[in-house]
Amino acid sequence: MNMPPKNPLLAVSHSDPYPYYQSLLEKPALFFDAELKLWIASRAVVIEEIFVNPDCTVRPGTEPVPKSIAASSAGEVFSCLIRMNEGYKHERPKIALHLALSSLDLSDTAERSRYFAGALANKHLVTDGAALNTWIFDLPVYVVGDLLGFSEKELPQLALWMADFVRCLSPLSNEAQLAAASNAADALLQSFRQLLLSAPVQNASLTSRILHEAKLVGWDNLDAILANLIGLLSQTYEATAGLIGNCIVTCLTHQHVRGEVGTDAGKINSLVEEVARFDSPVQNTRRFVNQTTRIAEVELQAGDAILLVLAAASRDPQANPAPNDFLLERTERRVFGFGRGKHACPGQKIACSIATVAMEYLLESELNFSRDALEWTYRPSLNGRIPVFSNQRI
Numbered sequence: 001m002n003m004p005p006k007n008p009l010l011a012v013s014h015s016d017p018y019p020y021y022q023s024l025l026e027k028p029a030l031f032f033d034a035e036l037k038l039w040i041a042s043r044a045v046v047i048e049e050i051f052v053n054p055d056c057t058v059r060p061g062t063e064p065v066p067k068s069i070a071a072s073s074a075g076e077v078f079s080c081l082i083r084m085n086e087g088y089k090h091e092r093p094k095i096a097l098h099l100a101l102s103s104l105d106l107s108d109t110a111e112r113s114r115y116f117a118g119a120l121a122n123k124h125l126v127t128d129g130a131a132l133n134t135w136i137f138d139l140p141v142y143v144v145g146d147l148l149g150f151s152e153k154e155l156p157q158l159a160l161w162m163a164d165f166v167r168c169l170s171p172l173s174n175e176a177q178l179a180a181a182s183n184a185a186d187a188l189l190q191s192f193r194q195l196l197l198s199a200p201v202q203n204a205s206l207t208s209r210i211l212h213e214a215k216l217v218g219w220d221n222l223d224a225i226l227a228n229l230i231g232l233l234s235q236t237y238e239a240t241a242g243l244i245g246n247c248i249v250t251c252l253t254h255q256h257v258r259g260e261v262g263t264d265a266g267k268i269n270s271l272v273e274e275v276a277r278f279d280s281p282v283q284n285t286r287r288f289v290n291q292t293t294r295i296a297e298v299e300l301q302a303g304d305a306i307l308l309v310l311a312a313a314s315r316d317p318q319a320n321p322a323p324n325d326f327l328l329e330r331t332e333r334r335v336f337g338f339g340r341g342k343h344a345c346p347g348q349k350i351a352c353s354i355a356t357v358a359m360e361y362l363l364e365s366e367l368n369f370s371r372d373a374l375e376w377t378y379r380p381s382l383n384g385r386i387p388v389f390s391n392q393r394i
C-alpha cells in the first residue's frame with residue numbers, strides 16, 4: 001500500500017502527494033511542524049499574504065549564503081543571485097532581467113526549441129526512459145544557452161556544468177557533489193566572462209539585452225551580472241525539465257487529456273499551463289522572518305522559517321474551483337508554482353514555451369509513448385518534483 005507522505009518535504013517526491021496536500025488545506029492556516037522546525041502555509045490566501053510581507057525574506061538574515069558553500073566559487077555566485085537577495089541586490093537587477101526576458105520574441109524561442117528538440121532526439125536516440133531523461137534535461141539548457149549567445153558546440157559542456165552546479169542549491173548534496181558544484185561554478189564563471197566580452201557584438205542575444213537593460217537601470221556590478229546570467233540557466237535547468245516530465249506523466253495517466261490535446265499546438269500550450277498548476281515542478285519555497293510579524297493572525301519571531309506549499313495552494317478550491325480536475329480550459333487559472341510578488345519568476349513564459357514545443361515534439365513523434373512502456377519515480381528533492389523515467393523500451 002502506498003502510504004501518504006509524513007511531511008510536506010517528503011511529499012515532493014511522493015507518487016501522489018495531492019490527497020496529503022488536501023489534508024494540509026484543512027489544517028490551521030499556519031501551523032508549526034516541530035520535527036521540520038518549519039511553519040507550514042498551504043492555503044492560497046496565506047501564501048499571498050506571506051509573499052507581500054516585507055518582514056519575510058528569501059534567506060535567513062544570519063546565513064545569507066548556505067554555510068556548506070560559503071567559502072567556494074559556488075557560494076560567490078549564490079551570494080549575488082537576485083533569487084537569494086532582497087533590497088539593492090534584488091530590485092534593479094530584477095527590473096533589468098525582467099525587461100530583457102520579456103523583450104524576447106516567444107515565436108523565436110519556440111523556433112529554437114523546435115530545432116534543439118529534433119537535434120537532441122537524434123543525438124540521444126530517445127528510445128528508452130534513460131535517454132528521455134537526458135533529453136528532458138538538456139533541451140531547456142540548450143535553448144536558454146543558445147538565447148544567451150553561446151555557440152552550438154559549447155552547449156553540451158554547458159549542460160554538464162549546469163548539472164553539477166545546481167547541486168550547490170540542494171541541501172541534500174554530499175561533500176563530493178558540493179565540490180563538483182564549485183568546480184562547475186569556476187568553469188561557468190570563466191565561460192560566461194568570455195560570453196560577456198563578445199556580447200556587445202551579438203546584439204540580439206539575451207546577454208546583450210541584459211547588459212543593455214542593466215545600463216539603463218544603473219546596475220553596473222559586472223560580477224553580479226555574471227552570477228545572474230549563470231542564475232538564469234540554473235533556474236531554467238531542473239524546473240523546466242520537471243515541467244516537461246510532469247506533462248509526460250499527465251499524458252500517460254490521463255488518457256482522455258492526451259486524446260483531447262492531440263497534436264494541436266494551442267491545446268498543448270493549455271496542457272502545459274494546467275500541468276504547471278496541477279502538478280507543478282516547484283512544489284514549495286521558503287521565507288525567513290527577519291523581525292516580529294503577524295501572518296494569518298499568528299505572531300512569528302525573527303529567525304522563524306516558513307515553508308510555502310505552492311503545490312497545495314494551486315489546488316486550493318478558494319483559488320481554483322474544482323481544483324483536482326485537470327481542465328485544459330480554466331477561467332482565471334491561478335498558478336502558485338512560479339511564485340508571486342516581487343520574487344515571482346520572470347522566466348514563466350519562456351519555460352512554458354519550451355515545454356510546449358517539447359510536448360509537441362513528443363506527441364507528434366513515432367515513439368511508443370505509452371503507459372505500458374514507461375515507468376517513473378521522482379528525483380530525491382526537497383522542493384522540485386521531477387520524474388525519472390525508467391529504462392524500459394519505449
Ligand code: HEM
Nearest residue numbers: 082083235236239240243282285337338339343345347351
Ligand atoms: C517550469 C519552469 C520554472 C518554474 C516552475 C520556476 C519557478 C520559479 C519560482 C517558484 C520562483 C520564485 C521562488 C520564490 O519566490 O521563492 C522563481 C524565481 C525565478 N525564476 Fe523561475 N521557474 C521556472 C523557469 C525559469 C526560467 C526558464 C527562468 C529564466 C530564463 C527563470 C528565472 C527565474 C529567476 C531569475 C527567478 C528569481 C526572481 C526573483 O527572485 O526576483 N525561471 N522561479
